[in-house]
Amino acid sequence: MRERIARSVVLLTTLIVVGLSAWFATTHNRVQAAAPAAKAAPSAPVSSLAEEVARGRKLFADQGCTTCHSVGGAGNPRSPLDQTGARWDAKELRGWITGSGLAADMLPPAIVKRKQRYGSLPVKDLDALVAYLATLQGPK
Amino acid sequence: MNAENIGPAVGDAPRPRTSRWRRGRGTVWVAVYLLLVAFPLLLLWRGPVGGNGWAWDFSLALGLGGFAIMGLQFALTARFRRATAPFGIDIIYYFHRWAALSGFGLIAAHYLILKFNYPAALGPADPREAPWSMTAGRAALGLFGLLIVTSLARRALRLEYDRWRIGHGVMAVAAVVLTGAHILGAGHLTADAWRRLAWTVYAALWLWVLVYIRIVKPRLLQRMPYRVVEVRPERGRAWTITLAPTAGSIPPFRAGQFAWLTIARSPFRAREHPFSFSGSAARQPDLQFTIKALGDFTRTIGRTPVGTIAYVDGPHGVFTPDTHSDASGFVFIAGGVGIAPIMSMLRTLADRNDRRPLLLIDGNRRWDDVMFREEIETLRGRLHLRVVHVLQEPPPDWAGPTGLLTESVVRPAVPAAFAPAVYFLCGPKPMNDSVQRTLRALGVPLHRIQCELFDMV
Numbered sequence: 001m002r003e004r005i006a007r008s009v010v011l012l013t014t015l016i017v018v019g020l021s022a023w024f025a026t027t028h029n030r031v032q033a034a035a036p037a038a039k040a041a042p043s044a045p046v047s048s049l050a051e052e053v054a055r056g057r058k059l060f061a062d063q064g065c066t067t068c069h070s071v072g073g074a075g076n077p078r079s080p081l082d083q084t085g086a087r088w089d090a091k092e093l094r095g096w097i098t099g100s101g102l103a104a105d106m107l108p109p110a111i112v113k114r115k116q117r118y119g120s121l122p123v124k125d126l127d128a129l130v131a132y133l134a135t136l137q138g139p140k
Numbered sequence: 141m142n143a144e145n146i147g148p149a150v151g152d153a154p155r156p157r158t159s160r161w162r163r164g165r166g167t168v169w170v171a172v173y174l175l176l177v178a179f180p181l182l183l184l185w186r187g188p189v190g191g192n193g194w195a196w197d198f199s200l201a202l203g204l205g206g207f208a209i210m211g212l213q214f215a216l217t218a219r220f221r222r223a224t225a226p227f228g229i230d231i232i233y234y235f236h237r238w239a240a241l242s243g244f245g246l247i248a249a250h251y252l253i254l255k256f257n258y259p260a261a262l263g264p265a266d267p268r269e270a271p272w273s274m275t276a277g278r279a280a281l282g283l284f285g286l287l288i289v290t291s292l293a294r295r296a297l298r299l300e301y302d303r304w305r306i307g308h309g310v311m312a313v314a315a316v317v318l319t320g321a322h323i324l325g326a327g328h329l330t331a332d333a334w335r336r337l338a339w340t341v342y343a344a345l346w347l348w349v350l351v352y353i354r355i356v357k358p359r360l361l362q363r364m365p366y367r368v369v370e371v372r373p374e375r376g377r378a379w380t381i382t383l384a385p386t387a388g389s390i391p392p393f394r395a396g397q398f399a400w401l402t403i404a405r406s407p408f409r410a411r412e413h414p415f416s417f418s419g420s421a422a423r424q425p426d427l428q429f430t431i432k433a434l435g436d437f438t439r440t441i442g443r444t445p446v447g448t449i450a451y452v453d454g455p456h457g458v459f460t461p462d463t464h465s466d467a468s469g470f471v472f473i474a475g476g477v478g479i480a481p482i483m484s485m486l487r488t489l490a491d492r493n494d495r496r497p498l499l500l501i502d503g504n505r506r507w508d509d510v511m512f513r514e515e516i517e518t519l520r521g522r523l524h525l526r527v528v529h530v531l532q533e534p535p536p537d538w539a540g541p542t543g544l545l546t547e548s549v550v551r552p553a554v555p556a557a558f559a560p561a562v563y564f565l566c567g568p569k570p571m572n573d574s575v576q577r578t579l580r581a582l583g584v585p586l587h588r589i590q591c592e593l594f595d596m597v
């Protein structure tokens with residue numbers, strides 16, 4: 001009986017947490033619900049670049065980029081890269097990968113530090129990553 | 141909060157409190173609890189958080205709520221008298237148990253939603269490759285699971301109480317610290333300065349609770365040592381231990397309350413055990429505890445030498461007739477050593493020349509096990525007391541009721557005249573549960589049923 005009192009308050013607490021969580025998720029995603037997120041199918045690579053882009057896509061997965069970024073809804077949705085190719089040129093993209101240039105000014109120091117580790121990747125790999133990211137042009 | 145724990149007892153008689161006072165205070169503390177749980181979620185109100193997809197945001201918020209519930213578990217068991225007083229320690233411990241399941245459920249849901257919807261965002265499970273904040277989160281989830289399993293199945297796992305208790309404390313601190321590291325490391329919801337500040341204050345609050353339990357409180361206890369002046373055997377493999385103050389005493393207890401007792405060890409060792417006062421509240425500052433040899437610690441009580449130093453953290457609990465000063469009478473239902481707090485009540489009422497009608501239903505295995513049998517007979521002469529002994533293994537010439545304290549035994553033992561009385565139940569959980577059901581079936585409202593449990597974990 002008295003255990004039931006305790007259980008009721010715990011149930012109330014749980015409902016409040018779930019309710020507030022649902023409220024948070026709903027209010028903060030209203031805009032996106034109205035205009036659904038980009039379908040993200042990255043544009044198909046063109047002939048000569050095809051191999052490099054494919055290698056870049058694989059590197060993107062292997063290097064754990066999806067821990068912080070998403071493409072086409074896969075990965076961490078906090079920092080989507082679906083339109084990154086439309087926003088930045090190749091040089092700027094390289095800077096965003098390695099935490100240099102514009103990225104070094106705009107990002108928090110901890111993130112810059114983390115990104116700078118990618119500066120030690122072979123140049124060919126960085127080129128492939130840039131080539132892949134350049135294909136991400138957002139919804140057509 | 142801690143000022144109540146020290147200071148002289150002289151002239152500091154406890155005020156009688158009514159059930160209305162308790163209900164009002166209880167509601168306030170439940171509201172405070174709910175606000176503290178909701179706090180991290182309310183921090184999400186505005187700003188550069190969220191908007192990353194419904195499932196993602198929902199999952200992160202669930203995780204925060206689960207963390208808040210788990211963090212508050214420390215405060216629940218920190219024995220803050222003011223906060224626990226309106227409820228009774230049994231409700232607080234039931235709450236602790238159910239809240240742990242709820243918090244774990246929310247945190248597990250947080251993890252599963254992400255794992256199902258955003259597997260890539262979690263990164264690899266291998267701690268050598270995974271980001272440290274994700275490894276911290278995984279480790280915390282595992283520890284919370286382990287905490288629950290080792291607590292619910294302590295007996296089945298044959299974990300000795302003291303070891304379990306220390307392990308429980310260490311694992312709980314580790315799990316909450318790892319969760320905090322996970323939240324800060326993942327950084328999704330702590331992006332801006334004022335949120336980081338709010339989180340720091342929130343974390344500092346829990347750190348303070350921990351420092352209070354492990355450092356401040358033991359220091360306060362250390363200043364007030366008691367000395368064992370008598371160890372007396374009782375019927376039913378029990379012992380009554382009497383303590384006398386040597387330098388100041390705890391605030392006066394009310395009949396039926398309990399204290400955490402540390403015998404022959406430093407209060408910093410966290411080896412205290414909860415026991416009810418069994419002596420009269422009218423005969424303080426000496427303290428008596430009646431302890432049955434049930435576990436590893438209690439079996440050694442009988443061998444405690446006179447002169448041993450002991451520390452007393454108390455009084456605690458609301459299992460006392462003093463919070464029902466307007467009651468027309470009392471019914472006491474005890475199982476085994478559950479008689480200890482009830483003896484304190486009977487002795488106190490006798491010392492106060494209370495003439496209200498009292499009924500004691502005392503369940504034991506054998507006639508020779510009936511603790512305080514002779515004294516209860518004597519008390520009948522000083523109180524308006526009716527006694528019903530119930531035996532599981534009665535002698536051949538036994539005419540009284542037999543068996544456990546089930547409905548068929550309790551119902552006929554409670555005369556109609558006791559219908560408006562306040563009921564005090566103290567015994568093992570199955571007995572308490574069964575008697576509560578019987579009393580509810582007899583129409584006794586919940587606020588007139590008071591319970592004290594032992595052997596919770």
